[in-house]
Amino acid sequence: MKRSARHIFDQYLQENGIRRSKPREQVFDIFINTETHLTVLKLYELTKARYPNIGYATVYRAMKIICDAGIADEINFGDGFKHYEHKYGHEHHDHMICTECKELIEVLNPEIEEMQQALAQAYDFTITNHRLQIFGVCGKCKKEQG
Amino acid sequence: MKRSARHIFDQYLQENGIRRSKPREQVFDIFINTETHLTVLKLYELTKARYPNIGYATVYRAMKIICDAGIADEINFGDGFKHYEHKYGHEHHDHMICTECKELIEVLNPEIEEMQQALAQAYDFTITNHRLQIFGVCGKCKKEQG
DNA sequence: TTGATACTGATAATCATTTTCAGAAAGAAG
């Protein structure tokens, strides 16, 4: 998995005449080795911890390229921050977000996907992308609240 | 429909000790009489056209209240702008967004809604809210592109 | 009519993200 992402990334850089610079590699390294969804700030902090010279702008720039290469996906939960998640080697999934503890649950439902396709077809609409976010309260938080 | 929204709004203001000020009424008036989805800027322009004294900040403030009253819904398409749509008297619906012409198609699919409920139940998750956005190319744009 | 309080518009502040820019690094060519 990691090897492949590495390969895809290298190939993307090469094909687009983008240099394999050290800072870019550092951001890639940290991103690829972190499983959770990351905000830019969080990713910056993590990268900075290991590679203290990294700059904030570089993280933005690197993530843009990493997304373009198809390795990461940018998600917007409407909280004012960009979030990134792994894309390459991961199946498409939707998100359930607990508004209490902010936990993110990734969910998979092929039937919903199919229905969207059917729905789109009825409108002669070709889907390139979609986003399903379910907000609510997770089981843990419900228990804690009584 | 409009009479009811008006009534709900008045009641909300009253119950929350919010005054029925002229500028607030003006924003409400324009919003309620405009069917399309509105961005703050657009709503500001429309309101300004009829009521030239309106201020930008007032539009933001009024829409916040109008949303709190349950009459409007704030939507975020990830384009950096807040969008507002009518909520009171309108059924819940999802959005298909044409990335070419930016057209917004409102779609309704009870089955998808049901499946989300089932999905949530499987995770002991209680839904308060959800958002399904389908991006792609509409029929019109596909024809124009050949 | 009055007085307390909420509201307004203009403007400044905020804050995530982008851009700018001078110096540094990558990579091709010799």
Add this chain to the structure above:
DNA sequence: CTTCTTTCTGAAAATGATTATCAGTATCAA
């Protein structure tokens, strides 16, 4: 390895949507 061109970097300034501030104004209950 050196040189040269071009891209990249980090720091700091700019951007742009949204929010807060504030002095003057409007609302509304009494």
